[in-house]
Structure formats: structure tokens, C-alpha cells
Amino acid sequence: MADDPQRNFRSAYYEKVGFRGVEEKKSLEILLKDNPLDVEKLSTFSQRFPLPSMYRIHVWKVLLGILPPHSDSHALVGGYRREQYENILEALEAMRFINSSTPNTEVYLRMFQLEGQVLPRRSEIPPMGEEDEDFLSISRAMEEIVVNPMDCYWLIKCFHNQFNTKFGDSLPHLPKSLQHYLNQEEPRLLNHLKITGALAQLPYNPWFNRCFAGTLPESSLQRVWDKVISGSCKILVFVGLEILLSYKIILMGMNRPEVVVKFLGNIPQENTDAIVTKAIDLWHKYCGTPMHSV
Template identity: 40%
Template sequence: MGSDKRNFRSNYYEKVGCRSIEEKKSLEILLKEKPWDKVKLKQFSLRFMIPTSYRYLVWKVQLGVLPTYTDLHSFVSTQRQAQFNDLQHALKVMRIVDNNTPKPQLFLAMFMLESGRLHYNFNLQMDCGMVPISRTLLQMYDDDVDVYWLAKGFYNFVEQFEKDIPKLIDSTKSLLEKEDQDLYRFLQDKNVLDCLPLNKWYTSCFAGILDESALVKIWDKVCGGSSKVLVYVAIVLLVTLRRGILRCEDAEQVLRCIHDVPEEAEEVIANKSIELWQQCGSMIPGQGESIINKAKPEIHLR
């Protein structure tokens, strides 16, 4: 009976978006270690959703904003603040930004300056995942300094797997064909298959496509070191919206449909994506394997 009550309670927490008490306690135990073990924290992030009260701090450590030695957090935070101010001041002296520059573009320019990639004809409006990532983080957190360093950490990870994005895109198309041949053929017939914004989705980690409450669940896995989870998000997003997509008459309507994700679908997409990713061993299945039929989830909306 005790086991049944525990399972019921755990299932209830999952349904309302909360993590079990046991998982929170497990994280607290990890955070008592000195120094923190970044590998264990990443493993926790890949296996569970980080509790909201700890996410901000855990993300900063996982993304290298803060060190694993907690005694140094205050000192490093002060240095991050000073470096942030220096970068911003330098850009203003160079007249690349001013007080009216939107923060996402400001952070992009700071990132380019810090990484030595700022050139004389730099375009603040360049298409770069750093901008939507920054914009989303600004909606989550109030501290501009932390947002910049978090955005930089996320985008540094994107750049690490950027060379593999063509493979991720090929895998996405292949998996979509296996899971929903009708949808795949429809997109192919409408000449939209190669126009899907997969590269943009992956380089922005779906920032600007899903809202913050759905994104944080996916970004927990990204912080844990997984880029493959993004493939599952793309597949589930397309299959979830299939009814609307199949009613489109041309490629423009299809692209508009997948850009305007219904609010009530976003949590479904995030939860099912992670569920499938975990059930498939957190990897992209090989030839002949099914990611959706294997788990048999119901992901149709309306």
C-alpha cells in the first residue's frame, strides 16, 4: 500500500508539473558536495527536470557562468559584472551600440566582441541564435548580467554541435518519414520539406518557438549536454500540428502554421518530446526503429 501511495503521489506531481520530493532531495544532496560535481549535475539534468527553485543556479554552474566551488561564487559574480560593464562601455565608445539598442542585439554585439569576431561592418540584425536565446532568457530573469552570461553559455554549446546540425536535420526528415508518411509526403509535395526552419530551431534551441514554461524543460536537457533532444522536439511539434498543416494550401501557410504554435500545444510538445527522448535511450534511433510508435503516445491535438 505504501508503494502504491508513493507511485500515485509521484504521478500526481508529474501531471501538475512538479518534481517528486525524492528528486529534489537528490539534487540538494549533490549541492552539498564541495566542490560540486558538474558531471553528476549534468546527469541529473538529463534524467530529471531541475526544480524551479534551483534551476537558475544549476544552469549557471553547468554553463560555466559560475565555478563548482561555491566559495568563489561571489568573487566570480563580481568579475562577471565588471566584464559585462567593460564590454558594454567599449561598444558604446566604438558607437556600435547606444542606450536605445535592444538588449538581445546588445548581448550579441558583446558576445562577438568578446569572442574576437566583431568586424567593422557588423550587423546587429544578423540572424543568430544568440538573439532569440537572449530574448527568452530576458523573459525569465531580471538580471541583465546573468542573462548575458547564460545566453553566451547556451550559444557556446550550440556552436559545439553546430557542425552536426546537417546530420540532425537529415535524421529529423528520416524519422518524420518513418513516423508519419502522409505528413512527410504532404510536406514534400508542397516543396516545404527543405524549407522547414530546422536550422533556426536548432541554433536557437527553439527559443521564440515555444514559451518559457515549455522551453525550460527542454533546456534542462540542453544544459545537461544533449543536442539530440532537439530532434525529438521538432518531430513531435510537426506531428502534433499535423491536422493544421494538412489543411494548408501552400508552403507559406505551412510555415506560418508551424511558427504559430498554439499555446495549449506547447506543454504537450515539450513533455512528449522529453518522454520519447528518454524512452529511446536519449539517442536518435537507428534504421528501422520508431520513436513515436515505440512509446505509443497520444500526441494529436484537438
């Protein structure tokens, strides 16, 4: 899409007076009036721009296949989703797997296990494994973003399934990718992390397998998830990269890997919006911007 000086001027003016993203919001509203919805264009929009909060959950549902492209079927499909949700819930209650005091996140995990036919025997419930903890971390974050429990469960389930189906083979390669881009941006920091032994112990699992759930506050996290849900796991690499770059001076002063890991596991929360913004800029810089018409 060629640069339009008039459009750029309007965008700058809107941003200056506090209406950042006005034109993008209008573009999205036009896309959402299509019937059927053009999923590819919605994906492209989500890759290029942050989703307005008022439309985010609806767009996520469409991109994750919870709702079909045909808008006139949304009410019907929504009814089926609710019925299935309630049936699974009732089954778990009947089996005494859950009760009124069970945390919602654990309820979602047991629902997911029942649907996947991997629910353990109630008398032989094993300790939570790493995959269970990944699921619970994403559930806790999604619960802060989505108010309705039924919507929350479907979004967690479909996000988890899509992420692992689409990107499962790519996940083991993301640490090497992070190291590659860190070498491009700040080779001294990369070398320091190597020498101290911290590079191999960076929190790759919470960053990549949990898509930064539990690391970033939900207000920043949802902007990252916009990109993941619309088709890119590479954004996770650049969020990790920008965290390292943002705290470069602090990290350069740390000489023990356990100190680095502890710090990165509890990064200050007040700077995360800026980190995500810079990470998205780096992502566009190295990976380009989708150019389909929106």
C-alpha cells in the same frame, strides 16, 4: 536504476496531491550540497528530470562553466564575472556603440562581438546576418527567463558558445534525423510533406540553430534548454517531431509548402507544455535515459 515499488507509489501520491517532483527536488538539493559539485551527476539529473525553477539558473551556470564546481569559489568568480561585464559595457559606451536606449538584446550582441574581436566599425555596421539573428533570438528568450542582465549575458554567451562548439558539426544532420523518426512514427505525414514540397522548407533554422527560441514560449522552452545545456542536441529533433505529430491532421490538410511554413512559424502557444512533455518521452524512448546514479 532498478524500479522501486515504494518509490513509485510515493511519486504517484506526491503527483496526485500536487507535489510532483518532490523526490527529484530533494535529490537535486543533495547534489548541490556537494563540494566540489559533481558536474556529471548534475548533467545526468538534468537529462532525466526537469529542473526546479528555483535551482534552474544556478545549475545552468555550473553546467555552462560560468561558475566552477567548487562552491566556495562562487562568490569570487561571480565578482570577476561582474567586473568583466561592467568593463565591456563601459567600453561599448565609450565607443558610442550603445546608450541608455539600446535594447538589452542588442547590447548583449555587441558585447559578444567585442569579446570575440568581431565588432564592426561603427561607421560600417552591416545588416544583421543569420548568425546575429540566431544570437538575438536566443537573447530575447533568455531575457524572459533571467531577470539579472549580467547573469543573462553570461548565460547567453556561454550557451551560444557551448552549443556551437559541442553540436556545430551535428546541426546539419538534424533535419535528416527528424525525417528518420517521423518515418518511424507517422510515415503518412512524412510522405505528405514530401509530396507537397514542404519537407525541405520546414523551419529547421529556428528549430535547431535557435533551439526553438521564438517558436516556444519561455515556460516550455526552458525545459528543452535543460536538456540541451546538460548535453543533448537530439532533444531538438524530438521537439520538432512532436510539433509535427501534434498538428498532423492540420498539416495533412495543407497542400502548399508556404502555408505549412507559415503555420509552423506561429504554432498555438497554449499546447506547448504538452508538446514538450511528449517530446521528452519520445527522446527517452529512442535515445534511452542516462542511468548514472543521482
